Amino acid sequence: MSDTRSDEGRAPNDLLLAVARGGDRAAFSALFRHFAPRLKAYLTRLGAEGALADELVQEVMLTVWRRAGDFDPAQASAATWIFTIARNRRIDGLRREARPEIDPSDPALVPGAPEAADRAIETSQDTARLHAAIAGLPGEQSELLRLAYYEDQPHSAIAERTGLPLGTVKSRLRLALGRLRRTLVDE
Structure with a gap:
């Protein structure tokens, strides 16, 4: 047929x-x-x-x-x-x-407990202290910290971007972190 x-x-x-x-x-x-x-x-x-x-x-x-x-x-x-x-x-x-169905009881989708008010204030104060300490660093050191930690750039990329030798970038970052540590501990 x-x-x-x-x-x-x-x-x-x-x-x-x-x-x-x-x-x-x-x-x-x-x-x-x-x-x-x-x-x-x-x-x-x-x-x-x-x-x-x-x-x-x-x-x-x-x-x-x-x-x-x-x-x-x-x-x-x-x-x-x-x-x-x-x-x-x-x-x-x-x-x-x-795109599987979303399981509303999935632990990854359940919001965490809200941060306690005293802990939120403490975090805010710590953040303000850190920003003030970074602002107190020489300009080149704060710029290197920004590139390394806020923009997550590897040291080699920072060296290339700033025109500094890789060893200089590393030593200036170490120096900047040491100054930050001393400043924050002294407060």
Whole structure:
């Protein structure tokens, strides 16, 4: 029997139009028998495993039943319309696999306890002291600290950027950190 005819000898377009017009269950059954094995083979070629391919065939045919009224034979054949639905369902499935459902009870998504007020004030004061100590360093040392610790630049990149030898960059950073340590401990 030809691929353009169903088991009852009616064209798939006619069967789909019968489903669209009156919810013809016999026409849908013939469509299902005609397209289900073809859809499964197609979805398998697209990479869907056996059980997933079966599930997708069920979803596609359910969509065909529900949306048969959207079928327009002037736009595409029944086969094209149905296989497009199958292709789109497979793509949707791949997207879901790439972005799994979010588990709201995942510990990574549960916000931490709010910081205690006294600890927040202490952190703020420590930050202000650190900024004041950095501002008290000679300009070149504070710039090297900014590049190394705020911009996370490796020492070699800092040397290249500033035109200083690598050993000079390292010794000036060590000197700057020593001054910061002394300044912060003395306070």
